[in-house]
Amino acid sequence: QVQLVESGGGLVQAGGSLRLSCASSGRAFRLYALGWFRQPPGKEREFVAGISGSGGSTGYANSVQGRFTISRDNAENTAYLEMNSLKAEDTAIYYCSTRRTLWSMYPNEYDYWGQGTQVTVSS
Numbered sequence: 001q002v003q004l005v006e007s008g009g010g011l012v013q014a015g016g017s018l019r020l021s022c023a024s025s026g027r028a029f030r031l032y033a034l035g036w037f038r039q040p041p042g043k044e045r046e047f048v049a050g051i052s053g054s055g056g057s058t059g060y061a062n063s064v065q066g067r068f069t070i071s072r073d074n075a076e077n078t079a080y081l082e083m084n085s086l087k088a089e090d091t092a093i094y095y096c097s098t099r100r101t102l103w104s105m106y107p108n109e110y111d112y113w114g115q116g117t118q119v120t121v122s123s
Contacts, residue, residue, distance in 0.1 A: 002026030002112040004096050009117030012086055020081040020117060022096030030054065030074040033103040035110060036081045038092035038119075045095070049081060050103030059103065063089075088123040 008020040022034065036048040049060045049070035058070050064083075072079040079096060094117050097110035104110070 002032070002098055004098065004112055004114035006094060006096050006114040006117040009094060009119045011120045011122065014086060014088055014121055014123045016086050016121070017082070017084045018086065018119060020083065020094055020096075020119075022079040022081075022114060024077045024079075024098065026077075026098075026112075029077040032098040032100060034070075034072060034079045035097050035099075035103050035105075035107075036070060036079075036094060037097060037107055038090075038094045039116075040089070040092040043092075045107050047105040047107070048094070050105070051079065052103060057103070059105070061105075083119070086119075086121045088121050091119060091121050093118050 003025040005023045030053050033052050035050040037045050038048050039045040051058045051070045055072050067085045069082040097113045099110045
């Protein structure tokens, strides 16, 4: 069983930055690909970024490409989402999730989810 805990959300002004963390309690963290997703108010959950178990492969949604960076520290069982140049439309609950194979853009392909952390960007 894998437990994921997100942290680092908060209120920030447009143009600002935040770094989200996703801590895993499961063993063999390096064997799991990880995805960050978000759910804006009244909308469906959407893909933000993904990273392979080794960290060698990453991918981003077009809406965050060039502004967000996903990374991981397997020694610390933690993944990160660095968010820069934040916009009001980035306001959402952010979730991390894991699966045993390659990262995916589709939330229903992930096995474990955290409880989410709220990010609010004021314009």
